[in-house]
Amino acid sequence: MxxxxxxxxxxxxxxxxxxxxxFIVVWYALTAEIGGERSFSLANLQRVFEPIYLRVIWHSLKLAVISTFLCFLLGYPAALILASRPFRRRTILVVLIVLPMWMNFLARTYAWLSLLEKNGVINSVLAFLGLPALNILYTDAAVVLGMVYNFLPFMILPIYSVLYKIDHSQIEAAQDLGATPLITFQRVIFPQSLAGALSGVVMVFMPAMTTFVISRLLGGGQYTLIGNLIEQQFLTTYDWGFGSALSLFLMALLIVMGGLLMRSRGDNEGGLW
Amino acid sequence: MKKNSVSAKSWVFGALFLACALLLAGCGGGGAETIIVYNWGDYIDQSVLRDFEQESGVKVIYEEFDTNESMYAKIKAGGTAYDVAIPSDYMIKRMIDEGGLEKINMDNVPNFSLIENRFKSLYYDPLDEYSVPYFWGTVGILYNKTMVDDPVDSWAILWDEKYAKEIFMLDSQRDSIGITLKLLGYSLNSRDEMELEAAKAKLIEQMPLVQAYVGDEVKDKMIAGEGALAVVWSGDALNMMQENEDLDFALPREGTNIWTDSMVIPATSGHKEAAEKFINFMCRTDIAARNCDYINYSTPQTEVLQALPEEVKTDVRFYPGANDLAQSEFFEDLAAMLPVYDRIWTEVKSAYH
Incomplete structure (x- = not known):
């Protein structure tokens, strides 16, 4: 009650x-304006599969997968370290990870803009140290960096939350029974952290796949990612039908990929779904 | 019975919650009459708004947009009943055509007479019924004199490999395709498929030379010397030149886009007279002069222009005469062609992936 x-x-x-x-999205995606009236049509969905748009989707997918992978590579060890610290220090570390998120996402992305530019902070420091300049602003690398930087906490936190719940006596038991640290990790720690890792992957992959601000600012507008394409349909072209069809396709893609990931896990604990 | 009453209560809660949300969204502050003004970002001396409130007793809620397109989308979506908006020429045309604007009673805007004649009766509002010009300008090339040693007088310099990765283009379909059409000798309102294909090929050819397609960030970038050449609006150019003495501005000989931003009253406005009062106030010479001083864009107000220093008002870069603009055009509303422009732009941007 x-x-x-x-x-x-x-x-x-x-x-x-x-x-x-x-429902509004589905309605716009499945109708088209013919002679002043909207009627059922698959034209919008068909257009999504034209080569030029598939190329945009493929590029978005590639960047999102790379970013998610890097987040996992960086986030998992970070979560391990976090979970192994004594309580007080752990709290400080968690706060440090969450702290940047208190600041506006857009402001932080703008900050990268001046950090990375030709005469920017990073290059000034490199020049001072006599090192060659780093020119990655307005490239794929900058977009991936922006995504990893912004979404890393979404990877660390879920992994950390399952890792620190693992019963420490299990790890001690494994060691008592002669398991090396690597075997302990492989057979005891990693399998139990899988649920958190998958949550992390999904939580990073989704915003990475849909972002349009990071690609516009750090990619210098040279990247039409699927997020930009959708934004363009609503704000510049007013083609709500095609914009909705793209959104619908993106949602379907995310659901399928999320579903596959979750199925591969088998059990149903600590996850997102 | 009990069960029912509990769930009924939960719905009351829900409804209350929603009511609060709606109230917050539509809140206007009771009492005095309030108008909602919708303007470009950083496009007014905000102290002017306070003066208007004190003089007229009308409260002003001030909101900003960053593109004509997003302004149009928001007004069209409803939600907020804007009383005054300041779109550009082609967008005003579209809004008039769609019945989105209210006719302004010019008897309530006597200061309209202060507007220079060449900014009256423009193509988008031939009878001056719907709009009152606020500022005007052009699109040109801002360049860094320490990095560019060729004369800057043609759009072609943006295709010069000497300046590879030193060029900033606008991240805007209309502007980027428009100047390319101009370079090729076509109208920037072209609807001709061959001409548009040629522009697309030209833009794809240029892409490896472009450092980035940018919006407002271009200001920081050019001031910091991060690029040699950039396509910018004339008013912004003047502001950047004041921040960095190495910068200069030129209008290409092929002609360019000339534009006006004008005050209009959206049809959704419920305070037409207060809106007219506001528009008239903005056209008063002292107020317009303060805005001009703050924004640095070119003013369409005769008296404000007269009071400007001689070297400013005769500067053809920022106050070009009719002769200087013979090749230049206003944007027309290309409503039906927009999908074509959008496609070209997407093809350009994804050409190298």
Whole structure:
């Protein structure tokens, strides 16, 4: 009964701000304006599969996968270190990881703009040390850097939250039974952290796949990623039908990829779904 | 029964919650009449708004946009009933055509007479019924004199390999395709498929030379000497030149885009008279002069222009005469052609991936 009482607002919220917009997106995607009236049409969806747009989607996918992989590579050890610290220091570290997120995402991305530029902070320091300049602004590398920087906490935190719940006596038992640190990690720690790792992967992959601000600012507008393409349809071209079709395709892609990831896990604990 | 009443309560909660959200969204502060003004970012001396409030007793809620397109999308989506907006020429045309604008009662805007004649009766509002010019300008090339030793008088310099990776283009379909069409000797309002294909090929050819396609960031970049050449709006150029003495501005001989930003009253406005009062106030010479001084864009106000220093008002870079602009054009509203422009732009941007 208590539960029901609490459900109401959420239900209303979801209906208004998730379900209804979703239906609007589907409606726009599946209709086209012919002679002043919108009627059913698959033209918008068909257009998504034209080579030029598939190329944009492929490029977005590539950057998102690279960013997610790098986040995992950096985030997993960070979570391990975090989970192994004594309580007080751990809290400080967690705060340090979360701290940048208190600042506006856009402001932080703008900051990279002046850090990375030709006569920017990083190159001034490199020049002072007699090292060659780093010119990565407005390249794929800068976009990936921006994504990894912005989304890394989303990888670290879920992994950390499962790692630190692992019963330490299991690790001691493995060591008592003669397992090397590597075997302990492989057979005891890693399998138990999988749920968190998958949550992290999904939570990084989704924003990386849909971003349009990072690619515009750090990519110098030379990258039409799928996020930019969708934004363009709504704000410049007013082709809501095609914009919705692209969004729908993107949602389907994310659901399929998320589903595959989750299925590969087998169990159902600590995850996002 | 009990169960029912509980769940009914939960719906009341939900409704209350929503009501609060809607109230917050539509809140206007009761009492005095309030108008909502929608302007470009950093495009007014904000102290002017305070003076208007004190003089007229009308409260002003001030909001900003960054492109004509996003302004149009937001007004069209409804939600906020803007009373005054300041779009550019081609967008005004579109809004008039779609019935999105209210006719302004010019009896309530006597200061309209202060507007220079050449900015009256423009193509988008031939009878001056819907719009009152606020500022005007052109698009040209800003360049760093320490990095560019060729004369800058043609768009072609943006295709010069000597300046590879030193060029900033605008991240805007209309402007970038427009200047390319101009370079090729076509109209920047071209609807001809062959001409547009040629422009696309030209833009793809240029892409490896471009450091980035930028928006407002171009200001920081050019002031910091991060590039040699950039396509910018004339008003912004003057501001950047004041920050960095190495910068100069030129209007290419092939002609360029000339534009006006004008005050209009969206049809959704519920405070037409207060909006007219505001527009008239903005056209008063002392107020327009303060805005001009702050923004540095070219003013269409005769008295404000007269009061400017001689070297400013005769500077053809920022106050070009009709002769200097013979090759230049306003943007027309290309509504039906937009998907074509969008496609060209997407093809250009994804040409090398």
């Amino acid at each position: 208590k539960k029901k009482l609490l459900n109401g607002p959420y239900l209303a919220w979801m209906l208004l701000f998730a379900i209804a917009p979703l």
